[in-house]
Amino acid sequence: xxxxxxxxxxxxxxxxxxxxxxxxxxxxxxxxxxxxxxxxxxxxxxxxxxxxxxxxxxxxxxxxxxxxxxxxxxxxxxxxxxxxxxxxxxxxxxxxxxxxxxxxxxxxxxxxxxxxxxxxxxxxxxxxxxxxxxxxxxxxxxxxxxxxxxxxxxxxxxxxxxxxxxxxxxxxxxxxxxxxxxxxxx
Numbered sequence: 318x319x320x321x322x323x324x325x326x327x328x329x330x331x332x333x334x335x336x337x338x339x340x341x342x343x344x345x346x347x348x349x350x351x352x353x354x355x356x357x358x359x360x361x362x363x364x365x366x367x368x369x370x371x372x373x374x375x376x377x378x379x380x381x382x383x384x385x386x387x388x389x390x391x392x393x394x395x396x397x398x399x400x401x402x403x404x405x406x407x408x409x410x411x412x413x414x415x416x417x418x419x420x421x422x423x424x425x426x427x428x429x430x431x432x433x434x435x436x437x438x439x440x441x442x443x444x445x446x447x448x449x450x451x452x453x454x455x456x457x458x459x460x461x462x463x464x465x466x467x468x469x470x471x472x473x474x475x476x477x478x479x480x481x482x483x484x485x486x487x488x489x490x491x492x493x494x495x496x497x498x499x500x501x502x503x
Contacts, residue, residue, distance in 0.1 A: 318397055325394035326401040333386055333405025344382035346441055347406070349448035351389070361393060368456070376484055382406060461494040
């Protein structure tokens with residue numbers, strides 16, 4: 318393994334560990350930080366590439382953000398980078414939950430803990446919304462992306478169709494749209 322890949326892998330481990338310790342709101346808020354760090358600051362990937370990683374990461378079994386971390390890490394530093402990214406994102410949760418488990422009975426009805434969690438929940442919503450809007454800009458660049466997004470959103474809101482089925486429908490719609498355009502039917 319090359320020295321550069323090892324260095325990049327360790328940078329990924331540190332970054333994902335840091336955001337794993339201080340990010341609330343799950344995968345989407347982590348994506349917002351990934352976008353800020355790796356798209357805007359370091360320019361390692363584009364928004365479109367990050368959106369592609371999100372699409373693949375959400376489409377395979379497992380936890381979305383660990384899937385995305387593995388894919389991103391692999392893209393940046395091979396298998397070592399992928400493993401480092403996953404360890405970095407998972408380790409803080411394992412450590413924090415291990416500590417909380419031992420003291421859960423003490424904190425579960427604590428007024429201060431309740432207030433802190435209420436504040437965290439309220440602050441996370443705009444972070445998640447910001448990430449969704451920022452990454453969504455890439456989808457809305459094409460008319461086909463806009464139509465698919467609106468259709469899937471409506472189906473998601475008014476039916477009980479599973480997320481997997483909605484993703485598959487989106488893929489089928491994209492292929493049909495490409496085939497129609499390629500064959501001059503549009």
